Amino acid sequence: MKTYAIKEIFGPTIQGEGSHAGTAVLFVRFAGCNRWSGRMEDRSKAVCWFCDTDFLGGERLSADQVVDKLKNLSPFVKTVVISGGEATLQLDLEFVKTLKQAGFSLHLETNGSKDISELRSYFDHVTVSPKQAAEQTKIKDADDIKILYPPPIDGLRISQFESMGKNLFLQPIDGPGLSANTDLAIAFCHAHPQWRLSIQLHKILGVQ
Numbered sequence: 001m002k003t004y005a006i007k008e009i010f011g012p013t014i015q016g017e018g019s020h021a022g023t024a025v026l027f028v029r030f031a032g033c034n035r036w037s038g039r040m041e042d043r044s045k046a047v048c049w050f051c052d053t054d055f056l057g058g059e060r061l062s063a064d065q066v067v068d069k070l071k072n073l074s075p076f077v078k079t080v081v082i083s084g085g086e087a088t089l090q091l092d093l094e095f096v097k098t099l100k101q102a103g104f105s106l107h108l109e110t111n112g113s114k115d116i117s118e119l120r121s122y123f124d125h126v127t128v129s130p131k132q133a134a135e136q137t138k139i140k141d142a143d144d145i146k147i148l149y150p151p152p153i154d155g156l157r158i159s160q161f162e163s164m165g166k167n168l169f170l171q172p173i174d175g176p177g178l179s180a181n182t183d184l185a186i187a188f189c190h191a192h193p194q195w196r197l198s199i200q201l202h203k204i205l206g207v208q
């Protein structure tokens with residue numbers, strides 16, 4: 001039986017970011033990422049030195065076991081956000097088919113570094129939050145593009161992502177600089193109104 005490294009499965013909660021912000025969802029967070037080891041001693045050298053997600057550890061589960069856990073979380077909520085870490089390092093047809101056949105809508109949150117063309121039709125919504133330059137970003141047909149602001153990645157040019165998604169979001173980097181970063185993001189949106197401000201609603205609400 002094939003298993004996947006899953007950090008956590010939780011919900012119902014509120015999607016905090018992007019064009020589905022405010023909607024009730026369940027979350028499957030895959031373990032592992034290709035932009036940081038997740039260990040504090042590696043953080044200063046990581047591409048994502050700003051990462052605020054714990055994606056280490058968890059348990060190995062089959063796709064059927066994931067479905068069982070999701071069904072136990074809510075009889076009503078049928079939208080599942082597949083997140084990480086970087087879920088595309090593990091995602092495959094067996095996983096997405098099993099969840100779709102169980103009646104779930106699938107939303108993917110990814111850094112866009114892996115080609116998902118084989119899986120794309122199974123996702124009802126794809127958010128790419130790039131952690132590499134546009135030339136290295138493999139997903140060119142996102143629903144949402146969500147770029148942290150100010151861009152913390154060398155070589156990441158915001159304008160190059162404008163053709164890679166339908167809805168364009170800038171999300172101020174959290175932490176001590178959040179207020180200043182929000183002001184900068186707002187100023188950018190004033191000058192480039194094709195971009196929208198994304199705030200992390202779940203943090204304001206204090207939900208997971």
Ligand code: SF4
Pocket residue numbers: 033034035036048050051052053055084085086111131
């Ligand atoms: S790609 Fe996302 S989850 Fe992975 S290290 Fe960067 S911010 Fe964290």
